[in-house]
Structures are given as C-alpha cells and as structure tokens.
Amino acid sequence: MNGFKHVVYWHDTEEVDAGPPLRESIECDVCIVGGGFTGLWTAHFLKLAEPALDIRIVEARHSGFGASGRADGFVTPTIGKDIQALVQQFGAQRALKASQAVGRSILEIGRFARKNKVDAQYEATDYLMVATDQAQLKRLRHDRELAERMGAAQPEILSAAPSREIVGSPAIVGSMRTGGALVNPFRLARGITRVVRDQGVTIYDNSPCLQVEPGARPTVVTAGGRIKADKVVLATNVHMDAFKEFRRKVIPVWTYAMVSEPLTDRQLSRVNWEGREGLVEAKSLLTCARFTHDNRIMFAGGPVPYYFGRDKRQRNMNRREVYREIHQEFLRFFPMWRDVEFSYAYGGAIDVVRDFAPHFGSIDGNILYGYGYCGNGIAATHTGGKVLRDLILGKDSDYSQLLFVDDERRKPPASFPPEPFLYAGARATARFMDWKDSRS
Template structure:
C-alpha cells in the first residue's frame, strides 16, 4: 500500500477507499489502486472550476470538452473521484426524477412535464452510448425495472403509476405476470423498460480517466472551503475561473453558503455473495434488471454482473445540523432490516451470505425537485438534489450545465428544472424534527398498510412533501 508523509515525516497509511462500497472494492480488485491524484499546488487560473469529482462534475467536464476541446478545466475533489454517491449508489441508471410527472405538471404545466420525462428516458440511452464511445466497460445492460405489488394497498399505487404514465404518454410501463419471479406474496408486477443496470464505480472512475486524458486536471485531496463570483478557495490555493460549477450533491451541506440547500439523508446497502444459477432460476430476475416494490420506505435492488444481489433502502436517520461523517455510513440496525427485507421479498436468498455493507448520504432539496442552474453575472452554477435518482440525472445535468456555461441555448436549457429554486431547509431543530418525522412516517405507513390493508393515512399526509 502506498503511503504519504505526515508533517512530522512519519508514514501515514492511505485511507482505505476500497472499503467504501462493493463497487470501489471491485474496481480495486481489477487493478485501480484508488491512489489519490496530487492536490492543488497553489493559485490557479482556468476557464471552468468544478467543485466535486462525482458524476455531475465529470459529465459536465466531458460535455464541455466535447464542445470545446481546448477549454481549461480544474476539478476539485476532497477525497477521490467517485468517493461520494457516484461510487456507492444502487446502480440503477433509470428515468426516475425525484419529482413525479404530476408534480412537475402542477409546477410547470403539462408540456414542460412531458419534456422533462422524455429527457430522462432519453438520458438512460445516452449514458450507455457515451460509456461505449469512451470505452468504459461499466456493466451497462438495459434490462428494465420490475416493481412488485405485494398487497392491495401496493396494487393501488401500481395502478396509479400506470394511469399517470398513460396520461402523460411518455413512460412505456406494462404489467407482467408476477409468477415469473420468486417474489413472495407478489399479486402483480409492473415493468419499466427505461432502466439499465450498471456498476457505478466503473463508470465514474472511467469517466475521470477519460476527462483527464483529454486535458482536464483533477485535484484530489483538495476540499473547497468557500466560493464566490469566479473564485473557489481551498487550503491549497485559490482557483480563479470564468465559471464555477458546484457539484457536491449531499456534501453541499459542508459549505456555509449551501449548508441548507440540500439535506444529507443516508441510504444504506448490502450485497450478497455471488448466487448459483439454480437460485437465480428461482428468483427470475435477469441480467440487466433492477427490482423493487411499492412499499413507502424505499428499497431497490439489482442483479450484478457477477450474479450478486446489491440491495439498498432508506431507514437511516437524518443527523442534526446536516452532519456528514464516515461512521454514519454504517448502521447495523438498518443493515439487518435490509437483510430481512431481501429474504422476505425473495425467499430464495435466505441462505445467501452478505459480503459487503455500506452507505452514504444523498441530497434532498426542500421540495424534492432537482435543479441545474447557472448565474451568468456571478459565473456560479449549481446542480443537484437528485434524492438518490442521480445515476442518470447527473448525465442530463452535465449536458445541460455545459450548454449553460457556454451560453448555448438548446432543448436542454429550456427544461423545467433549469433555474428551479427549491428554497432552503428550515433551521435546526426544525430540520432535524421534520426530516426524521418523514423517515418514521414512511416506516409507519408500511406497518399501517400491513395491518389495515388500506392505503396509509400517514403516507397520504407526507406525500406532498416528497415530490408527489
């Protein structure tokens, strides 16, 4: 293991980045040593300074370089590229947007809602196309999502989703026979073809190498301390740029000026050992497919390229003052909940050994509506608020931000999320009380529906606050 010298000359072990997630562990196993790139070494002048080395920042750099190969780009990353949600997520490259089509219609009108939905659907294919063009093998297979309805209340939610898709005419959702799958208690199932399974760390690490090879410079171990018009301040120097792009997602909460813009809410995951073919025959999920159900306390899973199940969900609490710490990534109670939820949903996994557990914060805007914006007078842009639906949305954000920064008017810059202001989260302790009440309400809603068999009153009360 490479080591770095401390200020006293002693050797300090490198941070074990491969322990962050299954995905980073796999890329390390395949030869990526995850060694941090050199930090910023003094003041710098560039055309564009991107704060955050995740998918939003890297896709922005990619599309800027596509349009202007000579553009000077600096990317500042506190840890390593892909350290945050981009290297930890569930691997769903989906057309999901945190605000529903109905909510978008209420805010922006039906034409804008349809345009947003179509842009998200097209983005799934764009991720696959761009990855193939760049030679990034990220296990991209567009197999769609299977969502199981396992109670009468869940069936009502499934029918509402089908009705909404038909009304807007954008999402080609269909019902399929749940008997094809080994999902316990499944009464019906909905299939959405607009989703691909991929290995997120392979994508983000490959994209970092690609933009670097084309001239962008990634400074790792370089945390932004503050930003202002055309300027980003770090402990290693100040970067002056015509455009500053903030692409920190949940880590926006670590900067004073964006502290209340996005709430860092933790989502956790587990992964099983590779499962034998006989077990997969019983489960029925195919390669490239993702899966979940219609419970309120969200779960999500995928069949990985090496035949594991990567399975995640909500349930971890929000931490006071939007704190983000490594030890919040691992909550034994939530990991056990995920183990039980997986075995309950897919009984064929009951003997499967869990080999990896991990988690991390996602960024939640006050109205659950993602945004991309650029203020030409200050030269500062912001993108984020994906609420866990970022694996594809980051690509759309990167394409849109590239157009905004370069002043190009396009169909993307006319989408309704451009310039959207979600407002700020309440000060503490209201933020702490409200966020954790919402998490508890979702768990209560699932329990309520199991007991009553009717749609949850708790869920109905919270739905307007969660982008629906």
C-alpha cells in the same frame, strides 16, 4: 449476518490511482468543484462543445468516492420523487420533455461506455417496479395513468403470476416493466474520469474546497492552492450545504445496502430471474434489488435516516440495526435464499431538497450549480451535465429550458428549518411517507 465489512462493494471492484492535489495558484476558464457524476459529465460535454476551454476540477477525495460511486447502480428515467407535483407545477408537456431527456441519457450512457471502452458493466435490462400489497398496486396504476396523461406510452401492469415469472418472489402481487439499465457506478465514475483527462481536463484529487470567493472572476480556495476562473460550477451534491447559499436548501439522509457473496448455480436456480432486471418496490422510501456483474445480490432498503446535525461521517456505515432490517426485508422477498451470505454492508449520504427534484442555475451569472437528485442521479446527472454546459456557454437550448432550471418560472427549493426543528421534521416526514404509502 456476521462477518460482513463496512466497505462500499463497488469500491472493491477497481483500484484507484489518485491524482496529485492542487499545490499552486492558477487561472482557468471553468473550475468545477466536485468530481462526481455531475462535475465529470459537465466537463465532458463542455470539452466536446469547446475543446479549447481550460477546465479544472477539484475533488475532496477521488472521483467515485462519494455518492456517485456508492449508488445502487439503477439507471432510470426518474426525476426526483414526485412527478405528479412537477406536472401540477409545470404542466404535462414540460414534465414529459424532462422525462424524455433523462430517458435519452440512459441510452447515451451505454453508448458512451461502448465508444470509450469504459467497462462500467452496463446492462440494458430494464427494471421491474413491483407492488407487494394493494396500496402499492394502486400507486402503480396511478403512476401509469399520470404518465399516459403526459403522453408517454406505458406497458401494462402485470398481475402476480406473470410478475413472478420475471422475478420469482412470493412477495410480489403486481408489477410494471420500466425502461432502464444497470451499471457499476464506481467503474462508470472512474471511466468518465479517464475520458475527461484524455480530453485535457485537469483533476486535482484530495483537494477539498474550503470556500468560493465571489467576484467578477470567482476564486476556489483549497488548502494547497487557489483557482481563479471565469465560471465556477458547484457540483458537490450532498455537500452543497457547505456553501452558505445552499446551507438550508439541502439535507443529507443516509441510504444503506448489503451485497452478498456470489451466488452458486444451485442458489440461482431457486428464483426465476433470467432477465436480470433491477427490482424496485413501488413506495417512497425504496426497497430495491439487483444482480451485480459477478452474480452477487445487492439488496437495499430499510430506513432512510437523517442524523442530527447533518452528520455525514463514515461511522454511520456501522449501524447494525439498519442491516438487520434490510436483511429482514430481503427474506420477505426471497425466503428461499435464507442461506445466502452477505459480505458487504455499507451506506452513504444522499441529498434531499424540499420539492424532491433536481435544481440547476447560477448565482450572479458566474457561479453555477446542480444538485437535488434525491438518490436518483445516475441518468439525471448525465442530463444535468448538458444543462450546465449550455448555462455556462450561455446557450438558449432545449436543455437550458428544462424545468430543472431555476428561473422566473421555477424558484430554488424552499429552505429547511434549523436544528433541532430539522431533526424532528425529518423524522416526521419519514413517518408521513410510510403512512402515505400505506394509503396510496
């Protein structure tokens, strides 16, 4: 537990040559605030649909520095945290359509990487949703039954022995295989960046947005310049709270991960894991594990804290008590890997909204937004890029009709309270989710 560095492992897998910042006042067709997955996919799909559009992106640091490049790399069909609530609100058919759209994105991301020669270390491995106690096993059965009621075919739930043949952890008492993939999220973000630049999109790095001035043609203001555009897209995810319309719609919570040194052949031989599937524990505050491309173990889980005052500062990566808890969880799953050395320990803030599901829409028709992935955004942002494309172009399509869109049928998420009630409520919610998981 000593000697690891508080640096995002993925960021060490590719060097970044940041582009120049915005240093002028210009006009364009579409200005996107945020160069993460949502902004990049939106630019890509807009350019495919309308190549003549002049699209500019302003990014606070560089693409992949924020939540997109800190993700654990699970490409899953997940929509938020509570599919049951979405079924109750929108019905099984609309929930199924949304799930299928995100499911298609899993495959399309792989095709995009192959077509554009993006070495995102994409592995179509599926992932294993595992139960480590009877309450989680009950939740697996419940989720499977709900998916079947929606009309989605589901695999059987496996008992302990066949589950451990897939991933040889003594903690596993049952599992269900789910379609998905693994990816290096940072290399994916950098690869999309290259592709959209080749498409003619201009990206200004080190250009944080200071404000958006509304109007018939809204203006994005940075320290170095201004961009007036026909349409502005707010794609800042966890930083949406910088804009007054979203100040109390989203809060930042922190998630943490540890990454080991590459495992030796001897270490690898101790655990059945031939398929390299991602492993996800069936609970609200997820524990997950996976191999990286170079056979390191990435293990994430433990607490998901909210820090008072919406604290998103990088100093929160240095939380030794969090990493002790993650390491204890790791040993619960893999006691035979007690000698595995961890060299990276890091974290990042993700956005959480009250209904735990993404939201897309517009303000006055010319300022659009997409946020609310709640830590499940790699596939959903790809789908969201198509949603925003069609909303920007004014197209009535299958994507603009998905349940993600805020309209007369679905309102923006409820507001969070101000401090200090927010801090107390966030802590109480975390305790409630733990209690709920124990009684599932």
